[in-house]
Amino acid sequence: MIIQIKGNVKYPITLDPSVWIFDDRKVKLEEGFQDIPPSNHKEIETSIKLNKPSVNNSIKKYNKKELLENSYLMPIKEFIENAEMSENVLEVMLFTQDGSVTITKDQLLNSFLLFSIDGKQIKDQGPAYLYFGDGSNKDNPIKGVKEIKMI
Numbered sequence: 001m002i003i004q005i006k007g008n009v010k011y012p013i014t015l016d017p018s019v020w021i022f023d024d025r026k027v028k029l030e031e032g033f034q035d036i037p038p039s040n041h042k043e044i045e046t047s048i049k050l051n052k053p054s055v056n057n058s059i060k061k062y063n064k065k066e067l068l069e070n071s072y073l074m075p076i077k078e079f080i081e082n083a084e085m086s087e088n089v090l091e092v093m094l095f096t097q098d099g100s101v102t103i104t105k106d107q108l109l110n111s112f113l114l115f116s117i118d119g120k121q122i123k124d125q126g127p128a129y130l131y132f133g134d135g136s137n138k139d140n141p142i143k144g145v146k147e148i149k150m151i
Contacts, residue, residue, distance in 0.1 A: 001127040007150035010084035017115035029071035033135035068119035073112035089150040097144035
């Protein structure tokens with residue numbers, strides 16, 4: 001139940017979505033696609049960089065009941081940046097249980113991975129579903145993402 005990031009990257013990485021439940025970067029599913037006016041996108045991104053939440057620092061403040069009842073998304077951009085994708089990458093192949101899907105680099109960078117449904121790890125068609133940041137595939141996410149390959 002891992003996701004590999006590889007291909008045209010400097011550092012291939014392996015993601016384990018099962019540990020993200022305690023990661024401060026996660027977002028509730030219902031909050032992930034709220035409309036943000038375009039003028040605020042840069043301001044929000046700057047705010048996130050300045051106040052980058054630390055991983056696992058606030059475990060004590062989580063309400064266990066809340067963690068076990070909500071569905072959560074993880075923004076993928078920081079993981080892709082850590083892998084240091086080559087500048088000449090234009091497309092990305094997502095390998096799933098059912099085959100592969102090709103998306104653009106920009107679509108990937110603005111995407112979320114759904115890793116928890118109603119407080120439970122995704123086992124059926126898991127370990128994660130990919131949602132585009134604009135919500136355009138909100139009703140039909142890319143399920144069963146197991147590998148992200150930069151091409």
